[in-house]
Amino acid sequence: xxxxxxxxFRIPDLRKRVLFTLGxxxxxxxxxxxxxxxxxxHALEQMFSSQGGSLFGLxxxxxGGNLRRMTIFALGIMPYITASIIFQLLSVIxxxxxxxxxxxxxxxxxxxxxxxYMTVILAALQAIGVATILTKMNAVLNPGAGFVAMTILTLxxxxxxxxxxxxxxxxxxxxxxxxxxxxxGIVAGxxxxxxxxxxxxxxxxxxxxTPIWVLLLLAGMIAVVAFIVFVERSERRIPVQSARRIVGRxxxxxxxxxxxxxxxxxGVMPVIFASSILSVPSLVxxxxxxxxxxxxxxxxRSISPGEPGYELMYMLFIIFFAYFYISIVMRPDDIADxxxxxxxxxxxxxxxxxxxxxxxxxxxxxxxxxxxxxIIVSIIPVLIISxxxxxxxxxxxxxxxxxxxxxxxxxxxxxxxxxxxxLIVVGVAMDTVSQVESQLVMRHYDxxxxxxxxxRGRKTW
Numbered sequence: 001x002x003x004x005x006x007x008x009f010r011i012p013d014l015r016k017r018v019l020f021t022l023g024x025x026x027x028x029x030x031x032x033x034x035x036x037x038x039x040x041x042h043a044l045e046q047m048f049s050s051q052g053g054s055l056f057g058l059x060x061x062x063x064g065g066n067l068r069r070m071t072i073f074a075l076g077i078m079p080y081i082t083a084s085i086i087f088q089l090l091s092v093i094x095x096x097x098x099x100x101x102x103x104x105x106x107x108x109x110x111x112x113x114x115x116x117y118m119t120v121i122l123a124a125l126q127a128i129g130v131a132t133i134l135t136k137m138n139a140v141l142n143p144g145a146g147f148v149a150m151t152i153l154t155l156x157x158x159x160x161x162x163x164x165x166x167x168x169x170x171x172x173x174x175x176x177x178x179x180x181x182x183x184x185g186i187v188a189g190x191x192x193x194x195x196x197x198x199x200x201x202x203x204x205x206x207x208x209x210t211p212i213w214v215l216l217l218l219a220g221m222i223a224v225v226a227f228i229v230f231v232e233r234s235e236r237r238i239p240v241q242s243a244r245r246i247v248g249r250x251x252x253x254x255x256x257x258x259x260x261x262x263x264x265x266x267g268v269m270p271v272i273f274a275s276s277i278l279s280v281p282s283l284v285x286x287x288x289x290x291x292x293x294x295x296x297x298x299x300x301r302s303i304s305p306g307e308p309g310y311e312l313m314y315m316l317f318i319i320f321f322a323y324f325y326i327s328i329v330m331r332p333d334d335i336a337d338x339x340x341x342x343x344x345x346x347x348x349x350x351x352x353x354x355x356x357x358x359x360x361x362x363x364x365x366x367x368x369x370x371x372x373x374x375i376i377v378s379i380i381p382v383l384i385i386s387x388x389x390x391x392x393x394x395x396x397x398x399x400x401x402x403x404x405x406x407x408x409x410x411x412x413x414x415x416x417x418x419x420x421x422x423l424i425v426v427g428v429a430m431d432t433v434s435q436v437e438s439q440l441v442m443r444h445y446d447x448x449x450x451x452x453x454x455x456r457g458r459k460t461w
Contacts, residue, residue, distance in 0.1 A: 007440055014174070014439045021173035024165050025184050031073045031161070032066050032188070036154050038147045039070045043139035066185070072158040074130070075123055076185065077178055080163050081272075083118035087111055092328055116163065123159035127152040174439070175432035183428040186421045217384065224380060228426045231373045234263040236366050238359070242344045259335070259346075261362060264370040266325040268423040271374055273325075274317035275420060278303070278310060306389050311382070315375050322371035323364075332359040377423060 009015045035041070066073040091097045091111075100107040131151040135143045162181060169177030197214065204210050237258040281300045302309045336356040345351050349358045382388065 008436060011439070014436070017172065017174045017439075018436075021169050021175065021180065024169050024173060024177075025180065028073070028162065028165055028181055028184060029188060031158065032069070032071050032185075034072045036070045036072060036074060037150055038141050039134060040139045040141055041069070043137065044068070044070055044134070070134075072154050073162055075126055075155050075159045077159075077162055077166065077181055079122040079126060079159050080115070080119045080166070080178060082122055083115045085269075086118060087115055088328055119163055120156060120160055123156045124152055127155035130155065175428070175435055179424075179428045180432065182424055186425055220380075220384070224377065224422065225426055228377060228423065229430065231263055231370075232427060232430060235260045236263070236362055237261075238362065239347055240339070240344050241347050242342070259359075261330075261359075261366060262370075263366050264373060265330060265367070266322050266370065267427060268374075268420060269325050270318045270321035270371065271378055271420050271423065273321040274314055277317060278305075278314055306382070308388060311379065311388050314378070318374050318378065319368070319371040322367050322374065326363060326367050330363060332356040332363065335359055374423075378420065381422070 008018055066076055087097070091101050097111070100110055103110075128148065131148040134140050134151075135147070140147055163178075166177030166181050169175065169180055171177075173180075197217075201210055201214055237260055240257050240259050242255050242257070281303055301307070303313060304310055333356050336352060336359065339345060339355060340351050346355055346358060349355050
């Protein structure tokens with residue numbers, strides 16, 4: 001394996017790409033320590049401690065902790081992700097934009113440019129919201145119009161710079177730039193999580209069985225990562241046969257291939273959408289009229305993180321958005337139309353409507369499996385960290401009170417990798433390794449995996 005890893009630095013072009021990517025990521029991490037002027041750090045930390053389950057927590061995750069520290073990169077890549085999602089949805093419901101998207105490279109460049117403009121606008125709006133919330137929470141040293149203007153300028157410029165860094169990695173580095181920036185922000189907090197876990201071991205936080213619990217926790221984490229890798233690589237292959245045709249004196253076509261349909265085609269997006277929507281009640285609960293209304297308070301408490309109502313809605317939203325997202329990125333009608341134009345067909349299935357229905361049926365089944373997989377990966381860290389308050393159920397609460405405390409209140413582990421972050425880290429790592437491996441194989445070097453099909457490198461004499 002070490003020999004295969006060293007092959008990366010023996011290829012000049014690949015070596016430059018890897019070093020360029022590492023350099024850009026180092027610049028991104030350097031910016032994570034430059035604070036936004038005029039913010040009270042102590043008051044900000046207290047605010048995040050009380051807002052852990054809200055949208056701030058999700059934004060802080062994608063910002064790599066920059067929002068908690070209120071650095072110049074506090075907004076992170078979230079405005080760009082939001083802008084990209086907006087244009088993906090518009091390309092489905094707005095026909096002129098759909099035509100532009102089908103124009104090939106020129107259309108892609110137009111939509112990319114519009115996404116940049118939308119990112120700057122969203123970043124400015126979010127910066128205004130951040131400045132307003134900080135002022136309201138008394139986390140500002142010198143509140144006023146000057147602080148608002150400085151915050152808008154600083155955070156919007158930081159987001160635009162992050163967007164530029166991500167594009168540079170995608171064009172001149174290795175891997176997807178935006179995904180790698182999110183990956184770097186999440187992984188940067190791993191040492192802190194390991195240190196906090198070690199402190200629990202030293203203090204014996206779980207009694208005499210603390211070492212055993214830690215070993216079980218590590219084994220469980222490895223099992224979850226292996227499970228994610230297995231499912232992310234899983235796909236349903238539909239056999240496809242191309243029709244034979246005579247071109248001149250040659251017989252063309254007649255080859256067999258397959259249409260790969262991933263079990264989890266939506267990636268982490270259904271989890272992100274579900275978390276974003278369920279974070280809205282936490283923000284609404286800060287409004288004065290909600291605080292003064294007892295029945296609204298009770299409803300919001302019942303759907304707060306860790307409560308059975310919240311987790312049930314979380315699962316349902318993941319299933320809904322898994323189907324919603326797959327309906328955007330995979331259109332059976334378009335696939336069937338492409339088969340018809342290229343003269344390809346699925347053996348035993350008539351071209352046209354029958355082919356579209358066949359693909360749609362398969363997508364419906366595997367998307368449900370993918371949604372269940374996302375639910376499992378998202379719920380396991382919740383059970384480990386805080387548990388699900390099943391003892392709060394109206395009728396069955398007394399029954400669940402008899403269960404061991406760690407089942408309803410978790411182990412109290414400050415486990416850094418939650419469900420969303422674990423999916424992102426593993427997914428981005430797999431994608432980046434695949435791109436590096438493809439570069440190695442293309443240049444006649446062995447890949448990392450046994451099935452990469454690499455050719456042995458030339459010997460040096």
